[in-house]
Amino acid sequence: MAVSKKAATKSTPSATNGSNGSRQLLGLTVDPQEIKQKALMDLKAIKQPTKTEVYKSIFRVKHDQTARSRTLGVLSNVFLHLHPARVNRDAVRFSFTWGMGGISFYLFWVLTWTGVLLMFYYHPTKVQAFRDILYLEHDVPFGKLLRNMHRWAAHAMVLTVQLHMFRVFLTGSYKKPRQFNWSVGVILLVLTLLLSFTGYLLPDDQLGFWAVTVGTNMARATPMLGHEGPFGPQFGMTPFNDVRFALLGGSIVDANALLRAYIWHCIAIPGFAATFMIVHFWRVRKDGGISGPNRIMLESEIKPLRR
Amino acid sequence: MDWHQLWTIISLPDNIPIVGMLFIIPFFTWFGLRQAFANDRLLAKLEADPKLARTHHRKTQPFQKGWARELPVWPYLMRMEFLAVVIVTFILMVWSITLDAPLEEPANPSLTMNPSKAPWYFLGLQEMLVYFDPWIAGVVMPTLIIIGLIVIPYIDENPLGNGYYTYKQRKFAIWTFISGFIILWCSMIVIGTLIRGPGWMWFWPGMTWDHNRLIFEINRDLHEIIGITSQPWIGIFGGLVVGGFVTAAGYGCHRLIIATEFTRKILGRMSLLQYAILQVLLIIMLALPVKILARLLFRIKYVWVTPWFNV
Incomplete structure (x- = not known):
């Protein structure tokens, strides 16, 4: 240690060998002065990473x-x-927007990430599904937190989506030119509910099983397409070919229903939702950003309708 | 008063959103309407003083002198979004650490849960099953709710209230939405969650959920009360009653639509098709509370009985 330090101090300032302090090392000409300068430059760059x-x-x-x-x-x-790049000063005000649209989007992200992590541990089969949940709750590190967060974020998202719609209605933001985007938003609301509903069955416990049984029993009564609905029998509907059979992949909530719920929940509906979200956000921009707060308009200023 | 029963229902982790809803929905209704009334006061002021209206900034929270109209998104909007994300993450974390997601026994088709309830956001529809046959409550009504919501912008011809809170200029629209969203949708969810117990029977908050409770009540069809017994007449009678309701409800809605000078002006802007769609949706929406009252007050099961369907 002492020797090397001595060597270093000796070598730096003075010119012992070579003309300007450079040495021969493994066939390369090394100039300690130059290396020091470069090291200092690197150090300077670390202090200013943006440069x-x-x-x-x-x-x-x-x-x-x-x-x-x-x-x-x-x-x-x-x-x-x-x-x-720039927004109306009012648009950043919480009292106008309530922030519910953005929070819904963030919750969708939370759900995607926690959902992907849950998928690592979950098998959509009758034998494994319930055991996987137990495994998640008791053995997987932070597994319980993961599952809790997925469920509560889903509940929260159903609530924030509804509140977002409520705000958009109260501010009349669905009016011209944003009519179409409201309709896209309604589709997104339905997809949110369906996402949550399909997820209900996946733990394969009594709660999900009976909730989905109650839910899909209603499909039996679909007019013309369900075997208990009006005109269903006349259209040749039986428990084995009606719309409920298509939803469940069987006449009862069983293994096929679990697999179908899983695929709808993890692949199909998120895909649709993402697509409609792209349209929704795109149209928010294209329809002129968020709607207000606008200058209030008087009744006397209504322009006559031109058709 | 069975406080323990009340606590068991309220503290059920899956019921937390509904308990939250009891506070959140009224809060945001107040929060929105408060701003609406503030704007309405400004409107009244400007309507009384046309000269002022010409030069007025038309906002309840106007820009101050020297303020830029527009702000760069970075950092002014981004920091709001970041803050929202941090707060939501914090709430979610606390919620997830303190409350566990429910997990019952493994699914067992031979052991029926009582009460077996749908997820909370569908409890309004499940509650409707009490009053209507499944094909109406579970299929037709949800479809109509979705279609009704989608067509709102295309049948609302009122150009006022675009991008600001107001009540005065959109009384009809706001009352319709609030009665649909809060009175029908949210309150039925609350009833389905907090009130309905075993056997889907009505238990007031604080009543013990008695699994052996029996309610002796006989629901009768309307034609039985009147005393019609043979089929073609039953169907014809029911059809007449439903037709009568549609006529009366349509007339009532029309009276509302032409109630004031302003609503008549809006009606003048609507096409016949828009008016027809509005009427159909309003009449069906009105049918829901009417049937609920008919059941709760007069114990009427079906109004219209036919060999193919019952209403």
Whole structure:
């Protein structure tokens, strides 16, 4: 230790061998002075990471307070470019928006992530499903937390989606030009309910089994398509070919129903929901951002209708 | 008063959202309507003073001098979103640590749960099963709710209240939505969760859920009360009653639609098709509380009995 330190102090300032302090090492000419300079430069770069080429290659925009950088920071980021670069000052006010749409979207993300993690431990079979839940609850690290979070986030999402719709109605935000987006939103509400409902069966316990039995028994009574519904028998419906049979993959809630619920829950409905969400967010932007708070309009200012 | 029973129902982890709903929905109704009334006061002021209306900023929370109209999303909106995410994550974490998701015994088709309830958001529909046959409560009504919601923007021809809270300018729309969402949808969920016990019987909050309870009540069809016994007449009578309800309800709704000068003006903007769709949806929506009252007050099971379907 002492020797090497001595050697280092000896070698740095003075020119012992070679013209400017460089040495021959493994056939390369090494200049300690130069290496020190480079190390200092690297150290300086670590202190200012935003100046590094790595940072610039990822973000491409300076992180400062100029309007240009802030705008580009949003526009050139694939995750942030959902937003406009600038918004109406009022639009960030909680009292107007209640934030419920954004919270619903975040809850969808929470559900996706916790759901994917749950899928690692879950087999949609009659033999395994319930045991997997027990395994999750008792043996998997944080498994209980994971399952709890998935369920409560699902409940919360049903609530926030409804509140979002309530707010949009109260502010009249579905009016021209946003009519179509309201309809897309209603589809998303239905998909949210269906996502939650299909998830109910998956633990394969009494609660889910009977909830889904009660739920799908209603499908028996579908007019013309269910075997107990009006005109169902006249259309040749039996318990083995009606719409309930199609939903459950059988005449009772059993293994096929579990598999179907699993596939609807994990693949099909999330896919539809994601697609409709893309349309929903896209249209929020294309229809002129969030609706207000607008300047209030008087009754006397209604323009005559042109058809 | 059975406090223990009440606590058992309220503290059921799956019922937490409904208990939350009891506070959250009234809060947000108040929160929204408060802003609506604030705007309405401003409206009244501007309507009384047209000169002021021409130059007024038209907002209850106007921009102050020197404020920019627009803000950069980064950081002003992003920080709000970040804050929301942090708060929601925190709530979810606390909720998930303190309350466990329910897990009953393994599914057993030979052991019926009593009461066996649907997930809470479908309890309104399940509650409707008491009053209607499954094909109406479970299939037709949900379909109509979805269709009704989707067509709202296409039948609401009122151009006022676009992008701001108001009650005065949209009384009809707001009353319709609130009676549909809060009075029918939310309150039926609350009834289905907190009130309905074993055998789907009505237990007031605090009543013990008695699994051996028997209620001796006889629900009768309307034609039995009147005294019609043979089939073609039963069907014709029921059809007439339902037709009579549709006519009366349609007339009542029409009176509401033409109630004021303003609503008549809006009606003038509507096409015949828009008016017809509005009427159909309103009449069917009205049929729900009417049938509920007919059952609860007069113990009427079916109004219209035919060989193919019963209403």
